[in-house]
Amino acid sequence: MYLLRHRVSRRRFLRGILGGTAVTVGLPIFGAHLNFNGTALADGSSFPSRFGLFFWGNGVVPQRWIPEGTGTDWIPSDQLEPIAHLRDHFSVVSGLEVKVPNIIPHNSGAGGLLTGMPVVARGGEAYTFAGPSIDQFIAAEIGGDTRFRSIEFGAEPGGGRSYNGPDNRNPPESSPLALFDRLFGEGFREPGDTSEPDPRLALRRSVLDAVVEQANDFRRELGSEDQLRLDQHLQGVRDLEVRVARLQEDPPELAACMSPDQPLDAYPPIEGRPQIREKNRAMCDVIALAMACDQTRVFSNWIVEPVSNNLIGEAEAGHHQLTHDEPGDQPQVNEIVRTLVGEFGYLLETLRSVPEGDGTLLDHCAVLGTSDVSYGRNHSLDEFPIIVAGTANGRLRTGLHVRSEIRDTTNKVMLSLIRSMGILAADFGADDGFTEDGMTEIEV
């Protein structure tokens, strides 16, 4: 059952669930509010707000994560040192807790953080998310205007945790070349290309129409749970139709838009060690230009999965195994976290390298850097690692270390991020994590 208290989205979902007719679940509902030129922001910026998620599995070593000092006067910790040079472009929020029952290692945390709600537990370690993850929550509102509602990718092949709803997960792209082909291959047009749109595009849209209409009979025969499954599918079909329509329009005039270099065909492991860094960098290069070309406004980067057991850097054992077995203050885990945080830094640098107006692409983004647990060793959910980068068109404060001394809910940050996208959300989360307040310290 959806428990979204977000006013806008609940209406969206209720239409899907209770409306009785599939056709009313259409998208984009809110695209009109935030179309490219109409983003009437207070500061007069004409660049849309974008949302990004950088997510790594297996957490951190908290005692080596929390910075010293708060406000603008803070000293980056050991694990934040790799991005210390970017400190003006992000805020660290520490002391928060994912307030959900911690019953499924790694995934209670990931689901609780990203949806604001406890996961749906299915016995043993089986689960699904109870609702959309924050990237999809936001994409549902701001993703409809672009060719791709959202883009998911990750250096490590895996499932990611980007959910549209229960049992409906967006598979991330793990091949840099495939990501490139999808965004800049067939269908992509450079700014200034005003050639007649391919007549096949209109035909593709009519096929999608026919598919949706034809599915009504099928839908009527199903019980309510299976109707929901079919509706999720049909939602995707309608999304796709909107996106095909985008291809019929002239590409937007965007100065920074160009095709990236084509990545390598493959990045095979070297001595059993996957090329996480190289793959991540190739994909970050592609996603930054995809946003410069307004192909999408929402992305999520699942660089390594929860429970990932890669051999990273010089580590003597798999990542996950080390988080549990390495004694003391875990120097090897520390090095792995530093590597992954460094890759977050690469992403931020890449976004910052794209000029947009008087600023950079990063200024028009909010990027959440986080994990599935706090301390990997015991799967803790307090003292959760959270970095918020970019100002989202001047709506978020950066350069701060904000510390909660009362183990506030992580949902406060989620709500701030949602609102930073111009979405009028009344509240976020459920049960112990329910909040109507954002993390005001990072809000402008």
Added chain:
Amino acid sequence: MTSRDRLRRAGVVAAATALSVLAACAEPDDAPGTADAGADASDDTSADATSDAVADAAVPEAPDWDPAAFTPPPPPVPRLNRAQLVNSLHDILGDDVVVPPFVEPDVEEAFFATVGAGLATVSPRGVENLEQISYAVAGQVADPARGDRLPCVPDAVDDAACLATLVDHYGLRLWRRPLAESDRDRFVTVGLDAAAVLDDPLAGVEFAVAGLLMSPDFIFRRELGVDDPETGWRAYTDWEMASRLSFTLWNTSPDEALIEAAAAGELTDPVTLEAHVDRMLEDERAHEGVREMFSQLYRLHELDHLNKDPTLFDHFDPSLGESAREETLRLIESLVFEERADFRDLLTTNRTFVDNRLAAVYGIPSPSRDGFAETFLPPDMGRRGLTGQVSFLALAAHPVSSSATLRGKFVRERLLCEAVPAPPANANTAIPEPSPDAPTLRDRVAVHLENEDCATCHLIMDPIGLGFENFDGIGRWRDTDNGAEIDTTGDLDGAEFVDAWDMADTIRQHPGTGPCVARMTYRYASGVREGRNQFAVVDTLSAFYEATGYDVYALLRAVVLSPAFRYAGPITD
């Protein structure tokens, strides 16, 4: 009229009784009862590894179904999994059709992608991907060079008659049932529009076929049953049975013979159904279904992504996992189809199939220059059966080391069907590094077993896993761990063993081993995690399986012929 009488009228009891070639001669109206369930079967099927070919093998008597004891599970409406999508397109449209990868992940639930299929949907990314696949494939179907394979070739952009023929032909196969007139008209219109706009009759074929492929009727299996007042249940229709049998036994869409059988109403008639099931099981494609079932149950798909440190494991390279999967699957195929053996032999046989990569890990001469060959492991080498194979030993281990916990967990969950609780989310799971005082894994995990919180669960896993400590993280033999002697003794629920060789037989004799296979086979085939209402089905199948001398071929046959497979929950008001 009792429910049993109603069922007998509907042929349910008859179907069950007529389960075997022999029993087919018995009177379908045999009095109900359970005492004779498979009673004289064991005589016919001793675990003789050299038994005759399948066709000559005596098939044991049927299990008898007590319809009052169970309710069939409601229809799961499965989504095609990745392999089924690709297999179906090849079988329906041609082996030479190139199918781009389907990225939507299979959902695993209760160990099986076939169960997860009942929860799976298609994400927006998956829909985009499906559209791409649809046009890529439909474009090949409409390629003028392949025109001779089409049932007709439209000769003008307004050739509605030929498009209707094509939509009917491909619709029937892709949707696994005849199309309603309105659906046919809809996709004919789509095709005519495309042909006109692009001024190309074959473009009409392309867009019509692409539309059929993008429909939820292709990617979801619309198997819902129809009310059957005789039983009080919903009965799967002939078309639905064709689909269920085909995906379960062959992991693909129905072939032409099944389509004909469905059209003739032969798949809801228990007697004709049986003949079709026998044909399907004797077909080579049945190997696909069995391979898929055990790949899911024993996690063999994960061997594609085996993550091992090659600087520690000299014999590891990324293709070792593929070889290991093939070894296990070949042995399973041989036991199930060629030998019709006691399937518990999987645990204890010293027969196996290796290529030179596996032979190197096992330290035996390679029996074949290239490819796989049957071989018999010497009895003194301490290795036999599934739990002596690289597949199990490498999967249930870490990238740099073995794991007593993961191996024990595999045995408990996948071989004995016991539930192992997840660790408390806040558990401190650190184990000490090797030291002079505690060199071996047994010494180091002793911590788990001394701490009461840990011991509750780890005592059901670690003592089993420690029995496999003579095998390192990829399954190579070792005599010592960090220089110290390895102690592999232990016990499994009171049955003592001295080492892995010995334990193989302990697992074989464990009372959970046989019923586990029966239960998992039912779960795989039904696509539903068995609930209280199906326990009686599982019990009956377990007893039947035991009585057949643990014959998986007969078990699978019994499952798909059973009312639990042919009916879909009670009639809903």
